[in-house]
Amino acid sequence: MKNKQVILSLLMNLKKQIRFTIGLTLLLMLAVWAVFVFIIEPEHQVSSQLLIQESVPAIPHLAAEKNQVDFQTLEAYAAFVESPEVLERVRGNLGLKMSISQLRERVEVSFSGHSPVLTILVSSGSTQQAIEIADALAFTFQNAVKNSLKADNVTIISLASSQDGSINPSGNDLLSALVIAAVCGLVFSIFSAFGIAALKTAANAKKRKIRKKENQLQTVFK
Template sequence: MEETISLQELFATLKKRLGLIIGTTIVAAIIAAAISYFYLTPIYQASTQILVNQEQVEKQSFDSQDIQTNLQLINTYNVIIKTPAILSKVIENLDLDTTPAELSNQLTVNSEQNSQVVNLTVQDPESHKAVDIANTIAEVFQKEIVNLMQVDNVNILSPAVYVEDPKPVKPNKELNVAIAAVIGLMIGVGIAFLLEYLDTTVKTENDIEELLGLPVLGLVSPISRKDVNTATDAPQKGSSPHVKKAHI
C-alpha cells in the first residue's frame, strides 16, 4: 500500500518537534560564534597599485598586435611578482620568518582587463605587517624589473597606508553565525523527520487502518481516572445513601 504524506502532516511534524529544531539552530549558531570570535585568527589586508607604462613609440596609434603585446607584458609581470626572485628580497629586507612559497600564498596579484594597473593585495594576521609587505613588494619589484626585463617602466601608483583602527577581512563573524544557524535549522528539520519516521507506535485510528489494512468499525473513548472514581462512588440503584451497614 503506497503511503502519502500531506502538507498538514509535515507541518504537524515540524510543530511537534519545534523545540528540537530551535535548539539545534541555537546550538549551531553559538558554536559558530564561539569559534569565530575566540578561535579563528583575524586576517588583515593591505593593497598597493603599480603602473606599467607603455613604451613610447613614434606612431600615433596602436594596432591589435601592440595591445596584445602589452597584455602579455602585464601577465608576465604578474607572474614575476610572485617568484622567489622578488619575494626572497622582500623577506630579507623585512627580516620575515617565512619562505617565498608561504609569502606567495599571502599575496594576490591581478589587473583589470585591458588595464596597465596591477593590484597587489597582501593578507596577514598583523595589519602593519601587511602594509609593510605590500609596499616592500612593490618597491623591490620596481627595482628588480630593470635587471630582469631590461626595462624601466614600472611606477608605484598607490602605496598601502596604515589605518588607525583596521578591520579584519576575515573571518566574517556575522556570516559564519548566519550560515551555521541555517545549517543547524536544516539539521533540526532532518532529525525531526527522522524521528517521526522511526516512530512506529500506533497513535490514531488511521495508523491502525494502515497497519492492519482493515477499516475501523468503532472507537472507545478514553476514560479518565476522575470518571472512574465518580462511577465507583455513585450509590447503587435501590439503596439509600443514608443507610449504614450494621456490624455483627
C-alpha cells in the same frame, strides 16, 4: 487503557526528543556564533600600485601607441610579482616566518585590460605586516624588472596605507556556518534517537529472552 498508556509514552518520548534536538541545535549555533565573534580575527587589507609602461620607441610619434600595454604583457608582469624569485626576496628582506606558498596566499595581483596599472593587494592579521609586505613587493618587483629584464618601465604610483581597511568574516559566511551547525544538530539528534531506540529494543529483547528462560526453568522444576 493499555493503548492509551502506550500513546502517552510515545508522546512523552517524542517531546523529550524534540527538546533534545532543539537544545543541541541551539547549542551548536551558539558555539559557531561565538567562534565567529570572539575567536576569528578580522584580516587587514592594504594595496600598492605599479604603473607598467612599454619602453619608449625610437620614433616619437609611436610613443602614445606603444605605451598601451597589451593584456599578455600585464599578465606576465602580474605573474612575475607572485613568482618565487620575488616572494623569496621579500620573505628574506622582511624576515618573515612563513613559507613561500603561505606568503603567496596573502598576495593578490590584479589589473584591468584597459589600464597599465597593477594593484598588489595583501591580506594579513596585522596592518603593519600587510603594509610592509605590499611595499616590499612593489620595490622588490621594480628592482627585479631592472635587473632581470634590463627594463626601467615600472613606476610605483602608490604605496600601502594603514587607512586601506580591514575585512571581517562576511555575514554570508556566518549564515552558512549557522545553517551547517543547525543541520548537523538535526542529523545528530535523529541518529542518536535511532541509536537509543535500537539499544532499548535490544535490551528489551535480551530481558524477554532471560525471562523466557527463567520461566522455562521454573516450569521444569515444578
